[in-house]
Amino acid sequence: MPSQAGQNSEDSVGLVRPRSAEWNQPINLKCGVTLPAYELVYETYGELNAKRSNGVLICHALSGNHHAAGYHAGETRPGWWETAIGPGKTVDTERFFVVSPNNIGGCHGSTGPNSIDPATGKPWGERFPQVTVEDWVRCQAALADRLGIDRWAAVIGGSLGGMQALQWAIEYPDRIAHAIAIACAPWLSAQNIAFNEIARHAIRSDPDFLDGSFLEAGKVPERGLMLARMLGHVTYLSGFGLGEKFGRDVRSGDMQGAGPIEFEVESYLRYQGKNFAGRFDANTYINITRVLDLFDLRGRHGSDLVRAFQDATCHFLILSFTSDWRFSPERSKEIVNALVAARKGVVSAVLETQHGHDAFLLSDHEYHRLFRTYMDRVALGLE
Amino acid sequence: MRRDLQIISDLIAPGSRVLDLGCGSGTLLAHLQEHKSVNGYGLEIDRDHMLECVSKGVNVVEQDLDDGLSNFTDESFDFVVMTETLQAVKRPDRVIGEMLRIGREAVVTFPNFGHLGCRIQLAFRGRMPVTGHLPNQWYDTPNIHMCTFRDFEQFCRANEIAIHERFVVDNEYGNTWLINRLPNLFGITAFYRIGKL
Numbered sequence: 001m002p003s004q005a006g007q008n009s010e011d012s013v014g015l016v017r018p019r020s021a022e023w024n025q026p027i028n029l030k031c032g033v034t035l036p037a038y039e040l041v042y043e044t045y046g047e048l049n050a051k052r053s054n055g056v057l058i059c060h061a062l063s064g065n066h067h068a069a070g071y072h073a074g075e076t077r078p079g080w081w082e083t084a085i086g087p088g089k090t091v092d093t094e095r096f097f098v099v100s101p102n103n104i105g106g107c108h109g110s111t112g113p114n115s116i117d118p119a120t121g122k123p124w125g126e127r128f129p130q131v132t133v134e135d136w137v138r139c140q141a142a143l144a145d146r147l148g149i150d151r152w153a154a155v156i157g158g159s160l161g162g163m164q165a166l167q168w169a170i171e172y173p174d175r176i177a178h179a180i181a182i183a184c185a186p187w188l189s190a191q192n193i194a195f196n197e198i199a200r201h202a203i204r205s206d207p208d209f210l211d212g213s214f215l216e217a218g219k220v221p222e223r224g225l226m227l228a229r230m231l232g233h234v235t236y237l238s239g240f241g242l243g244e245k246f247g248r249d250v251r252s253g254d255m256q257g258a259g260p261i262e263f264e265v266e267s268y269l270r271y272q273g274k275n276f277a278g279r280f281d282a283n284t285y286i287n288i289t290r291v292l293d294l295f296d297l298r299g300r301h302g303s304d305l306v307r308a309f310q311d312a313t314c315h316f317l318i319l320s321f322t323s324d325w326r327f328s329p330e331r332s333k334e335i336v337n338a339l340v341a342a343r344k345g346v347v348s349a350v351l352e353t354q355h356g357h358d359a360f361l362l363s364d365h366e367y368h369r370l371f372r373t374y375m376d377r378v379a380l381g382l383e
Numbered sequence: 384m385r386r387d388l389q390i391i392s393d394l395i396a397p398g399s400r401v402l403d404l405g406c407g408s409g410t411l412l413a414h415l416q417e418h419k420s421v422n423g424y425g426l427e428i429d430r431d432h433m434l435e436c437v438s439k440g441v442n443v444v445e446q447d448l449d450d451g452l453s454n455f456t457d458e459s460f461d462f463v464v465m466t467e468t469l470q471a472v473k474r475p476d477r478v479i480g481e482m483l484r485i486g487r488e489a490v491v492t493f494p495n496f497g498h499l500g501c502r503i504q505l506a507f508r509g510r511m512p513v514t515g516h517l518p519n520q521w522y523d524t525p526n527i528h529m530c531t532f533r534d535f536e537q538f539c540r541a542n543e544i545a546i547h548e549r550f551v552v553d554n555e556y557g558n559t560w561l562i563n564r565l566p567n568l569f570g571i572t573a574f575y576r577i578g579k580l
């Protein structure tokens with residue numbers, strides 16, 4: 001069984017179990033709504049050292065959650081960043097105490113659209129307040145307090161996760177030593193917002209969406225979610241990468257036009273979409289794609305990214321991938337240029353890959369060689 | 384301490400903001416950070432070199448000098464440094480122009496093609512010079528724009544560039560009476576600190 005091999009392999013954290021923390025005081029969200037209470041589900045890997053200095057926060061992206069590494073009992077799929085997190089791996093759980101929360105608005109245990117709104121006694125559904133990266137970072141800071149971590153050795157994330165790492169650097173300069181943002185952008189381009197809106201529109205157009213109240217009706221807007229994911233998935237890969245993987249391979253039927261034909265790439269996308277629709281909540285997808293749209297690192301500094309960084313004291317690692325066209329290397333360069341102009345410590349590289357945006361989840365050798373060397377430096381700071 | 388690092392270090396004011404073009408393994412910036420408290424950044428494209436920079440705690444950005452430096456704003460650095468790289472870029476004139484746009488001053492070092500050893504090989508053997516300092520053959524050398532000290536100084540005059548300091552040395556970064564008398568004939572490498580006129 002491959003799952004057994006994975007679970008028991010020396011570089012996996014093995015069997016893990018999520019934990020949860022609750023806050024019974026209200027939190028004022030950026031959108032103006034107050035959540036009366038909230039809960040965060042999270043996982044931890046490794047041990048917090050005596051000085052409590054080796055905490056590393058992992059921030060998940062759009063479709064991720066708290067399950068970043070290891071295996072849940074009875075499951076064959078490891079966490080979403082098993083390639084990077086584990087004993088002896090890039091984010092080495094023998095050196096670091098890794099904390100991976102599910103953000104609010106999510107659909108895997110933390111307070112979100114599926115939670116009960118105490119005011120109505122019914123699930124929030126699409127009425128769940130619009131969250132933001134700023135809100136997430138505040139909740140993560142509350143979790144750090146709860147865990148007794150004054151200062152993260154590093155806050156790490158790819159894509160939307162990278163945005164959280166950068167927000168940490170600005171929001172809590174005293175509480176973060178290193179910010180690592182991979183395949184990230186300082187704010188979304190119009191094209192990115194457009195893709196997100198198509199995905200949201202696909203979900204809302206599904207008759208089973210029922211204006212977001214599908215849960216009460218016992219339905220799932222599966223077709224909408226599937227379409228949203230299929231679109232998203234194609235954009236997270238590169239044209240070249242898809243070509244390499246599938247080419248024009250035919251799964252069934254023939255090219256003569258005699259009967260129906262299915263290309264391998266179609267079957268793959270359908271599988272990805274269906275799989276996603278089975279495990280993700282439609283309201284969460286709408287809310288979190290909006291989190292992406294709303295994110296702007298410049299925040300209150302208007303149009304000046306350099307000024308936005310002025311109070312940051314941490315060191316930055318900014319990585320991007322050549323074939324990533326959703327969060328292209330140019331977007332990472334905008335971040336790097338601002339960091340240099342703001343006189344902040346930075347290491348940045350553009351990694352050669354054909355795997356597009358999703359490359360940040362993969363185990364490419366060059367990527368991890370640089371990432372790991374940087375983590376060695378993070379570890380040096382623990383002493 | 385490496386003599387060449389010491390020479391450059393002497394040309395740079397303490398506490399400066401320094402951009403090192405083609406910073407290699409970050410030795411110079413690490414030295415300047417430690418001894419001159421500079422705020423330094425290196426540009427490099429060789430991944431192994433970049434990793435060494437990271438290990439040394441040197442800021443390094445992956446950027447190809449031949450792609451230009453337009454991402455850096457005017458006078459955003461006190462010094463822009465380029466050691467032994469001028470001869471390897473596609474357009475040295477543009478790079479120098481950019482260095483003096485981005486930096487208040489620039490420090491450049493490059494090998495002297497007017498050195499006696501080079502002259503002899505070209506004059507008497509009719510072959511492109513291959514020396515200890517310039518070990519490559521004509522077909523595989525990264526050094527595509529060789530010049531002499533005199534060429535460089537002529538270039539500076541023609542482009543209204545001020546030469547604030549010049550330090551000419553031999554293979555061991557020492558300088559002798561002979562080198563000081565006839566630098567363009569006996570000097571192997573020169574260190575120039577230049578600025579806008």
